[in-house]
Amino acid sequence: MDWSLIIENSIKGFIGINAVYFAIAAIGLNVQFGFTGLLNFGQAGFMACGAYGLGMTAHYFGISMWWGIPIGIAFSVVLGFLMGIPTLRLRADYLAIVTIAAAEIIRLVVRSVKFKTYFGGSDGINGFSDSFRNIGDNIGIVQANQYGIWPLRFTGRELWTLVVGWIVVAVVAYFVYLLMKSPWGRVLKAIREDEDAVRSLGKSVFSYKMQSLILGGAIGTMSGMIFALDRGSVQPDNYSRDVTFYILTALVLGGVAKVSGSIVGPMIFWGIFTFMDNFLRQVAKDPIHLGNFTIMKSTQVGQLNYMLIGLTLILLMVYRPQGVFGNRKEMAFDGH
Amino acid sequence: MDTDHSLSEATLAARVALSGVERAPGAAKQDAILNASGIRREFGGIIAVDVKHVEIQRGSITALIGPNGAGKTTLFNLLTGFDKPNTGSWTFNEKSMENVAPHKTASLGMVRTFQLTKSLTKLSVIENMRLGATDQKGEKWWNGLFGRVWKAQEASITERAEELLNRFKLGHMRDEYAGALSGGQRKLLEMARALMTNPTLVMLDEPMAGVNPALKQSLNEHIRGLRDQGMTVLFVEHDMDMVHDVSDWVIVMAEGRIIAEGTPDDISKNPAVIDAYLGTHQGQSLLEDE
Numbered sequence: 136m137d138w139s140l141i142i143e144n145s146i147k148g149f150i151g152i153n154a155v156y157f158a159i160a161a162i163g164l165n166v167q168f169g170f171t172g173l174l175n176f177g178q179a180g181f182m183a184c185g186a187y188g189l190g191m192t193a194h195y196f197g198i199s200m201w202w203g204i205p206i207g208i209a210f211s212v213v214l215g216f217l218m219g220i221p222t223l224r225l226r227a228d229y230l231a232i233v234t235i236a237a238a239e240i241i242r243l244v245v246r247s248v249k250f251k252t253y254f255g256g257s258d259g260i261n262g263f264s265d266s267f268r269n270i271g272d273n274i275g276i277v278q279a280n281q282y283g284i285w286p287l288r289f290t291g292r293e294l295w296t297l298v299v300g301w302i303v304v305a306v307v308a309y310f311v312y313l314l315m316k317s318p319w320g321r322v323l324k325a326i327r328e329d330e331d332a333v334r335s336l337g338k339s340v341f342s343y344k345m346q347s348l349i350l351g352g353a354i355g356t357m358s359g360m361i362f363a364l365d366r367g368s369v370q371p372d373n374y375s376r377d378v379t380f381y382i383l384t385a386l387v388l389g390g391v392a393k394v395s396g397s398i399v400g401p402m403i404f405w406g407i408f409t410f411m412d413n414f415l416r417q418v419a420k421d422p423i424h425l426g427n428f429t430i431m432k433s434t435q436v437g438q439l440n441y442m443l444i445g446l447t448l449i450l451l452m453v454y455r456p457q458g459v460f461g462n463r464k465e466m467a468f469d470g471h
Numbered sequence: 472m473d474t475d476h477s478l479s480e481a482t483l484a485a486r487v488a489l490s491g492v493e494r495a496p497g498a499a500k501q502d503a504i505l506n507a508s509g510i511r512r513e514f515g516g517i518i519a520v521d522v523k524h525v526e527i528q529r530g531s532i533t534a535l536i537g538p539n540g541a542g543k544t545t546l547f548n549l550l551t552g553f554d555k556p557n558t559g560s561w562t563f564n565e566k567s568m569e570n571v572a573p574h575k576t577a578s579l580g581m582v583r584t585f586q587l588t589k590s591l592t593k594l595s596v597i598e599n600m601r602l603g604a605t606d607q608k609g610e611k612w613w614n615g616l617f618g619r620v621w622k623a624q625e626a627s628i629t630e631r632a633e634e635l636l637n638r639f640k641l642g643h644m645r646d647e648y649a650g651a652l653s654g655g656q657r658k659l660l661e662m663a664r665a666l667m668t669n670p671t672l673v674m675l676d677e678p679m680a681g682v683n684p685a686l687k688q689s690l691n692e693h694i695r696g697l698r699d700q701g702m703t704v705l706f707v708e709h710d711m712d713m714v715h716d717v718s719d720w721v722i723v724m725a726e727g728r729i730i731a732e733g734t735p736d737d738i739s740k741n742p743a744v745i746d747a748y749l750g751t752h753q754g755q756s757l758l759e760d761e
Contacts, residue, residue: 310616317615318607318625325591325602331553332589332661337577337605337668346612 136421141413143286148409149402152293155300156182156362157401161386162307162394163354168383169391170315171347172327174231176379177218180238181352183374184210185359187245190260190369195253200266204360211356214241215349223344230348235376246371259370267364271295296365303361304398307354312394314350323347324392384448390458399459407447411440481699485531485719486734492720494733497524504529504672504703505550505581510559512542512549512727519545520556521727527672532694532704534714534735537724538748543707544586546724547676551583552576563672578605580671586680586707588657590664592650596641599649599660600632601625603667632667639663639693655682662693673697675706679713691717715739723747 148154160178167173188207193200218237222230245254254260268278271291276282278292289297314320322343325333330340363369381404389400419433431439457463478486488501503526512520520542527533535543548554550561552573561568563581571579591599607628608614609621636642639659644652649660658678665673678694679687687710694717697704708714714721714735721738723731725747731738738744 313618314612314615317612317618318601318609318621319612319615321594321598321602322610324594324598328591328593329589331585332591333602334553334573335551335577335583335585335589336603336664337574337582338610339572339574350612 136417139285141410141417143288144413145406145410146286147289149406150297150301151405151409152296152300152361152365154402154405155297155304156358156365157382157385157405158304158398159300159307159358159361160355160382161389161397161401162304162311163351163358164382164386165351165391165394165397166311166314166323166354167347167351169386169393169397170320170327171323171344172227173223173344173348173351174227175234175348175351176231176376176383177234177236177238178352178355178382179374179376179378180214180234180241181211181355182359182362182378183238183241183245183371184214184352185356186363186369186374187254187260187359188356189360189363190255190263191253193263194255194260200263207356207360208353211352212349215345215352219345219348223341223348235379238374238379239376242371242374254371255369257371259368261368264364264367268292268295268367296361300361300365303357307357308394308398311354315394319343384444387458388448388451390461393458393460393462396458396460403459404444408440408444411443412436415439479695479699481530481701482695482719485528485698489528489531489720489734492528492732494731494737496729496732498526498732500526500528502529503527505561505563505705507550507561508559510546510549510556510561512545512554512556512559518727520549522546522559522724522729525722525729527703527705528720529703530698530701531719532698532706532717533720533722534718535705535707535722535724536709536711536714536738540726541724541747542727543724544676545727547583547674547707551581551674553583577668577670580669581674582665582668582670582672583674584658584661584665584676584678586676588654588661588681590649590652590657590660592648594649595646596636596644596649596652596660597629597632597646599664600636600667601628603664604628604631605668628667635663635666638696640689655686658682659686659690659693662690666697670702672703672705675704677707677709679708679710687713 160182163181164175164178167175185207188210189200189203192198192203192206214237218230218233222233244250246257248256272278276291276295276298278290280291282289282291282294322333322338326340326343334340362373385401385404386397388404389398390396415431415436416433419431419436422432423430492498492500505527507522508524510520510522511518537543545554549556552568552571563579566579568576607621608624614620633642633645636645639662641656641659641663644656649657652660658681662675662678678690682690691713694704718735721733721735722729723738723744730747731741731744733741
């Protein structure tokens with residue numbers, strides 16, 4: 136068993152690009168779900184807006200990739216209005232249904248053969264991130280070089296996206312932190328508790344919910360952009376339902392309605408996930424046999440890993456329902 | 472009436488203004504802050520509210536009473552925009568309120584509380600109060616980012632909130648979660664929070680429900696205090712002692728209609744009211760019976 140590899144990979148999982156793009160998406164989801172109480176199950180749809188915003192700009196519009204940032208954000212604002220206008224006046228569950236459906240519609244449309252010229256079908260769009268990579272090379276983080284010492288070793292390619300990614304996490308987190316400390320954030324939290332009370336005090340609940348949905352969505356869009364830049368490609372199936380639910384899981388793990396929770400949650404999620412995956416693979420490499428029965432096969436690693444993640448979450452919900460950073464005292468008033 | 476405490480100037484003014492008013496459903500008032508006509512609301516086949524005409528005297532405390540299911544809360548919901556009537560028109564301060572969204576009624580000076588208290592349990596008491604203030608600069612997200620834009624306003628809001636909390640004897644609970652308050656304290660908090668909007672008409676839906684007797688007296692004082700500060704109060708209540716004690720005028724509803732109006736003394740002698748409550752003539756005053 137190669138413990139040095141397991142440790143190195145686990146640390147990479149903990150602070151790696153997966154944790155970064157999950158953290159950004161979770162911060163956005165936290166604005167909607169944690170602070171405002173909006174059940175957005177379509178965060179993957181907003182992420183796709185960002186990724187395709189970048190991809191299409193280069194591939195279809197034929198202009199500089201950087202225009203993809205405002206274009207992607209514009210896509211997500213439009214998506215927010217499309218989802219919000221019909222549902223935000225209704226009960227919370229309607230938004231959940233519409234968001235999950237809308238995200239799936241986006242995925243199915245962009246992967247369809249019919250629109251292959253615009254979105255690249257199921258192959259997606261590739262090779263548009265050179266201008267992003269070049270900046271890294273120019274400031275001295277050369278793609279092909281190795282940086283760091285064990286257990287923190289990255290290629291220049293990885294390091295550059297990580298640096299940019301964590302800067303985006305920090306900026307977005309600070310932005311949301313400031314907003315949630317402001318009277319604007321107070322209105323959102325009040326809406327989460329009781330819409331009618333807020334309405335009776337003269338605030339337009341619909342407008343605030345729309346702002347929250349769009350802000351959270353636009354942050355999710357940035358997550359999609361970071362992910363697309365890291366891969367250098369956009370693939371429709373990276374924006375499926377399960378992505379939203381893993382992000383939600385990571386958010387709950389960290390603790391909802393806390394900005395710190397939405398950063399640490401994804402780190403712990405990917406840390407544990409990568410550790411389990413690497414550990415089980417090492418076990419499967421040298422399987423233990425009990426007669427005809429093999430305890431661990433390499434094909435079973437994936438399944439077992441998801442089972443253990445599920446178990447961890449169940450235990451967490453039982454023993455620490457507020458998440459790692461959540462406020463137990465706040466939870467105590469759940470029943471009103 | 473009001474034998475146990477001297478009458479304030481505002482009380483006297485309200486009672487003088489109401490003394491000449493006809494004791495009949497839909498009676499015209501000298502100076503009506505709220506004026507509603509033909510308000511009708513049906514739920515399926517059931518007519519919940521069918522009010523021909525009603526006026527609320529400015530600067531008075533008006534009680535809205537009636538048996539369960541009389542349509543009092545529904546009328547509240549309709550007047551404040553939380554529900555829409557099938558037909559009807561109404562004005563508040565001479566301004567038509569049809570199709571005005573509920574959040575706009577509050578900024579026009581008409582604020583309501585709820586029968587089941589809606590204290591925001593996971594917010595602290597002071598945050599509940601601050602939320603009530605209207606026209607906050609920091610409630611725009613682009614301003615929210617810059618503390619220097621809203622901090623000064625926030626400080627003056629906090630000062631006003633603390634004054635109100637002290638008046639309602641909640642000052643010591645300032646930093647507790649609202650969820651930690653007792654039922655009666657939540658009623659007080661909701662009323663205090665409503666006052667943060669600087670209303671001219673305060674509509675209280677069963678302010679006494681679930682409040683212990685010791686607190687009821689001080690709640691009465693608070694309601695009188697509102698009127699003494701120039702506000703108009705309209706409240707729904709089942710507690711007849713309270714109705715008798717604080718109100719200048721009583722409107723009685725039954726089966727969606729207004730069946731009687733008058734001073735508390737008139738109403739306690741009105742056979743139609745006793746009928747509505749008890750079904751038959753019982754030959755004794757309802758209010759004395761309570």
